[in-house]
Amino acid sequence: MTETLYTMIRNRAHRAVRRAPLAEIAHEYAHLGLSPIERMTRRFEMLCREEIPVILDAGEKILFVRTVPNLPDIFTEEEWAERHRDHFIHENGYVSNLSPDYATVIAKGLDAVRAETDCPETRRAIDALCNLSDRYRDYARENGREDAAAVLDVVPHYPARTFREALQFLRILHFGIWLEGSYHNTLGRFDKYMYPYYAHDTENGMTEDEALDLVCDFFLACNKDSDLYTGVQQGDNGQSLVLGGTDADGREVYSDLSRLCLRASEKLNMIDPKINLRVNRNTPLSVYEEGSRLTAVGLGFPQYSNDDVVIPGLEKLGYAHEDAADYAVAACWEYIIPRVGADIANIGALNFPGVVDTALHHSLKNAETFDEFMADVRRAIGEACDAIIASVDRADVLFTPHPLLNILFGCDISKGAKYNNFGIHGTGVAIAADSLAVLRDHVFGDKTISKEAILAACDNDFMGQEELLAFVRSECPKMGQDNDSVDEIACDLLHTFSLALRGKTNCRGGIWRAGTGSAMFYLWHADALGASPDGRRRGEPFGTNYSPALHTRTDGPISLIRSFTKPDLTETVNGGPLTLEFHASVFRDPDNIPKLANLVRYFVSRGGHQLQLNTVSKETLLDAQAHPENYPHLIVRIWGWSAYFVELDKPYQDHVIARQEYSL
Amino acid sequence: MFNVTQSVTGTIFDVKEFTVHDGPGVRTTVFFKGCPLTCIWCHNPEGMDTAPTLMVRNTQCTGCGLCCRPCTHADCRPFGRCLHICPKGLVKVAGRAVGAGELVTKLSAGAELYGAGGGGVTLSGGEPLLQPEFARAVARGLHENGIHTALQTSGFAKADTFASVLDTVDYVLFDLKLAHEDDHRRYTGVSCVPIHKNLAHLRESGKPFVLRIPLIPGITDTDENLTALSALAGDDPVELMPYNPYAGAKYPTVGKVFRYELPEETEERSPETLAKLFRRARVLR
Ligand code: SF4
Ligand code: SF4
Numbered sequence: 001m002t003e004t005l006y007t008m009i010r011n012r013a014h015r016a017v018r019r020a021p022l023a024e025i026a027h028e029y030a031h032l033g034l035s036p037i038e039r040m041t042r043r044f045e046m047l048c049r050e051e052i053p054v055i056l057d058a059g060e061k062i063l064f065v066r067t068v069p070n071l072p073d074i075f076t077e078e079e080w081a082e083r084h085r086d087h088f089i090h091e092n093g094y095v096s097n098l099s100p101d102y103a104t105v106i107a108k109g110l111d112a113v114r115a116e117t118d119c120p121e122t123r124r125a126i127d128a129l130c131n132l133s134d135r136y137r138d139y140a141r142e143n144g145r146e147d148a149a150a151v152l153d154v155v156p157h158y159p160a161r162t163f164r165e166a167l168q169f170l171r172i173l174h175f176g177i178w179l180e181g182s183y184h185n186t187l188g189r190f191d192k193y194m195y196p197y198y199a200h201d202t203e204n205g206m207t208e209d210e211a212l213d214l215v216c217d218f219f220l221a222c223n224k225d226s227d228l229y230t231g232v233q234q235g236d237n238g239q240s241l242v243l244g245g246t247d248a249d250g251r252e253v254y255s256d257l258s259r260l261c262l263r264a265s266e267k268l269n270m271i272d273p274k275i276n277l278r279v280n281r282n283t284p285l286s287v288y289e290e291g292s293r294l295t296a297v298g299l300g301f302p303q304y305s306n307d308d309v310v311i312p313g314l315e316k317l318g319y320a321h322e323d324a325a326d327y328a329v330a331a332c333w334e335y336i337i338p339r340v341g342a343d344i345a346n347i348g349a350l351n352f353p354g355v356v357d358t359a360l361h362h363s364l365k366n367a368e369t370f371d372e373f374m375a376d377v378r379r380a381i382g383e384a385c386d387a388i389i390a391s392v393d394r395a396d397v398l399f400t401p402h403p404l405l406n407i408l409f410g411c412d413i414s415k416g417a418k419y420n421n422f423g424i425h426g427t428g429v430a431i432a433a434d435s436l437a438v439l440r441d442h443v444f445g446d447k448t449i450s451k452e453a454i455l456a457a458c459d460n461d462f463m464g465q466e467e468l469l470a471f472v473r474s475e476c477p478k479m480g481q482d483n484d485s486v487d488e489i490a491c492d493l494l495h496t497f498s499l500a501l502r503g504k505t506n507c508r509g510g511i512w513r514a515g516t517g518s519a520m521f522y523l524w525h526a527d528a529l530g531a532s533p534d535g536r537r538r539g540e541p542f543g544t545n546y547s548p549a550l551h552t553r554t555d556g557p558i559s560l561i562r563s564f565t566k567p568d569l570t571e572t573v574n575g576g577p578l579t580l581e582f583h584a585s586v587f588r589d590p591d592n593i594p595k596l597a598n599l600v601r602y603f604v605s606r607g608g609h610q611l612q613l614n615t616v617s618k619e620t621l622l623d624a625q626a627h628p629e630n631y632p633h634l635i636v637r638i639w640g641w642s643a644y645f646v647e648l649d650k651p652y653q654d655h656v657i658a659r660q661e662y663s664l
Numbered sequence: 665m666f667n668v669t670q671s672v673t674g675t676i677f678d679v680k681e682f683t684v685h686d687g688p689g690v691r692t693t694v695f696f697k698g699c700p701l702t703c704i705w706c707h708n709p710e711g712m713d714t715a716p717t718l719m720v721r722n723t724q725c726t727g728c729g730l731c732c733r734p735c736t737h738a739d740c741r742p743f744g745r746c747l748h749i750c751p752k753g754l755v756k757v758a759g760r761a762v763g764a765g766e767l768v769t770k771l772s773a774g775a776e777l778y779g780a781g782g783g784g785v786t787l788s789g790g791e792p793l794l795q796p797e798f799a800r801a802v803a804r805g806l807h808e809n810g811i812h813t814a815l816q817t818s819g820f821a822k823a824d825t826f827a828s829v830l831d832t833v834d835y836v837l838f839d840l841k842l843a844h845e846d847d848h849r850r851y852t853g854v855s856c857v858p859i860h861k862n863l864a865h866l867r868e869s870g871k872p873f874v875l876r877i878p879l880i881p882g883i884t885d886t887d888e889n890l891t892a893l894s895a896l897a898g899d900d901p902v903e904l905m906p907y908n909p910y911a912g913a914k915y916p917t918v919g920k921v922f923r924y925e926l927p928e929e930t931e932e933r934s935p936e937t938l939a940k941l942f943r944r945a946r947v948l949r
Contacts (some may be wrong), residue, residue, distance in 0.1 A: 470749050473753060475748070551753065556680055558777060586684055594781065595689065595781060595783070598781035
């Protein structure tokens with residue numbers, strides 16, 4: 001990776017190579033009465049033709065950069081409306097959020113894959129991609145880049161032999177599936193499937209610096225087109241990869257290559273790819289230290305996943321051991337199995353505070369004891385889960401076909417794969433637990449708050465009830481303070497959630513998975529809800545993912561970790577991390593790296609499933625909000641991904657700033 | 665067996681976990697209320713008085729006036745403000761009584777973590793030596809639970825008080841501020857003579873310790889003072905603590921005025937030049 005290329009990508013100067021947007025095509029496709037697969041294939045062929053080979057810099061080793069800025073939709077609005085009427089359309093209807101099997105294709109070469117397939121559209125898609133690649137090769141050769149041309153002589157037609165060829169092949173495939181219109185499909189267990197090529201080259205004299213340089217080049221490539229990738233906010237683009245963990249036989253995957261990846265990410269200091277680190281009880285402290293050095297950079301990753309919780313959790317849900325052991329992390333945090341998983345991990349979300357609100361309005365009046373009321377809350381959780389299931393299962397789930405993407409799954413992935421499970425997030429569990437603790441202790445317990453008073457307060461947003469508000473909000477115990485009396489309610493809620501889904505099947509023959517994530521629901525759910533008995537005012541968002549209420553004040557990360565590792569998290573392996581916020585000053589001293597490493601290991605040893613660590617200072621954020629022009633590179637973690645702070649909408653910015661409260 | 669730690673009560677104003685500048689490893693720091701010194705740069709003004717201190721985090725105050733209305737709560741009476749009404753939870757009292765046993769139990773929750781990383785608990789403040797019996801009880805209780813305990817102190821206490829608490833802890837972070845008596849009195853309000861005496865005792869005790877020097881531009885961070893402190897420190901390990909520009913942030917919340925003003929022309933010394941002034945120093949960042 002050369003300095004000029006790095007600077008160019010960082011300053012977004014490479015975007016100058018982009019052409020004008022392509023015109024709409026859906027009406028013509030509709031007019032011709034083309035089938036969905038024909039449309040996907042035609043569009044892909046057209047896009048590959050329209051792409052122009054570009055080499056951004058004489059030192060650019062991993063080629064392929066988008067010049068076409070948009071993918072014209074294949075269906076007209078009316079056609080989409082029709083599809084929505086007759087089917088369940090997940091998100092925007094294209095396949096997303098899975099973990100493709102790049103390794104098999106990289107080892108075979110596209111010519112062999114083409115020969116094996118009996119799907120004519122897949123052959124056309126492969127031909128289109130190979131054609132584009134051949135044009136890149138010729139362009140490189142004409143421009144004196146024999147090194148790059150020689151790589152493209154081999155890949156993607158033939159199996160990759162070297163580390164560079166494998167990386168270039170991966171780049172082409174990843175570029176290709178985005179261009180085909182699928183999105184948020186991750187890079188998977190990069191250090192596992194790239195290791196053979198890395199080891200081959202290392203044995204043949206590749207130095208550590210050369211290897212690092214190639215990894216940097218590849219990582220940098222992930223930042224070239226990322227603004228074109230769909231998401232709720234800039235940065236939400238699903239380019240995550242997983243390092244470490246074990247294989248099916250329990251062997252450690254973490255290697256020198258994993259270490260290089262962490263270093264490359266540290267060196268690049270850019271938001272892609274997002275790094276997930278799989279750890280377990282045998283992971284040495286040195287690995288956490290390497291991870292912590294990356295945390296100190298302030299990118300908001302690595303995000304940690306605990307094999308000791310996730311693997312047994314997935315097995316409980318029916319995943320075979322070898323599949324569970326191979327788990328990767330989808331775009332944000334959802335656990336997904338490479339190749340065999342067609343799970344839709346984010347199909348809905350249970351709103352825990354919403355459930356409490358329902359019970360509050362329906363059964364508080366008549367409940368004589370807290371246990372009675374809690375039974376109603378559990379029932380309401382069951383009903384809410386059933387409602388989510390019914391809303392999805394009212395029709396079949398329909399995706400557009402993806403002839404190219406299919407080769408990375410060895411099947412028609414739009415129809416599903418070995419695992420077709422649906423995941424449901426669980427938002428605001430801390431707020432629900434805090435609220436229930438107030439009801440238990442003061443409405444049913446010492447009766448200092450009457451049922452009418454708490455109901456009225458929630459309905460009127462505590463107007464004129466300031467003393468009650470101050471009491472429940474600031475003086476009652478909260479999840480995150482390592483207080484068993486609150487935390488046990490959270491345990492109950494999460495357990496109930498997982499039980500409510502147990503044994504239920506979905507329309508694709510899969511099962512339902514419970515999670516602790518929130519995605520954008522932490523804002524959406526909160527918006528739709530009045531005040532909560534814990535003193536959360538109307539309109540105040542929940543904490544993101546698996547985190548305390550925003551107004552919770554704790555003594556620090558030890559209490560937080562202890563609170564949030566009490567539930568049996570093997571039951572909520574749809575994923576959803578606890579987020580710890582650290583003031584940037586903590587990491588100015590390299591002596592503090594081992595301290596952070598110990599803290600993360602503590603989280604893992606206590607049975608946490610997933611952990612995110614953020615480093616930003618509130619002063620910086622406020623200043624960035626006031627002077628965005630001074631902070632083009634300031635990175636924060638939003639829910640499952642990192643983003644440039646100044647590119648976020650104000651409510652998201654405000655939320656990040658508010659989150660800082662409990663870190664100070 | 666009767667456990668002395670159960671029966672002693674003290675006053676603290678904060679507990680902070682994962683304090684990275686308060687001794688080795690992962691630590692939790694407990695802040696004892698009250699300090700005999702009045703350093704003008706002190707960044708914990710709520711910890712200075714022994715009596716509970718009203719704190720209003722007024723940067724976020726909407727001026728609704730609710731907390732100024734008369735109320736009937738007994739605990740609000742001394743402060744002339746209602747502590748139980750602010751919708752944003754901005755009105756608080758720094759300083760709460762806590763039993764040593766209860767505190768030890770709470771602090772011991774992280775024992776497994778502390779043990780793994782060579783960390784533990786730090787007694788800080790304010791000045792822990794103002795509550796020697798409580799400090800001893802807490803340190804002994806922690807010790808019984810196998811937790812490494814550090815004392816962070818100004819060193820300003822009677823010799824026997826210092827010695828008795830020193831006996832119960834594993835490590836000491838001993839502050840040195842100003843080498844000259846006049847300056848010391850002027851900026852911290854007390855004499856440095858007892859401090860130097862206690863330092864001598866600390867050295868003789870054989871307990872591991874570190875000397876900590878706050879770098880306050882224009883006051884402690886002068887060539888003259890640092891050279892003198894360096895002579896005092898000799899071969900002992902030193903940690904230099906750069907000035908925190910947010911040091912004055914909490915003064916308005918306790919109704920006090922931050923009297924320290926950063927000199928306009930502060931020469932930035934690099935950590936290397938600073939460290940060179942001492943035989944064994946490192947600069948905390
Ligand atoms: S000795 Fe420490 S706590 Fe006491 S006034 Fe000085 S700086 Fe503040
Ligand atoms: S109640 Fe709170 S917001 Fe209102 S005036 Fe008092 S401190 Fe300010």
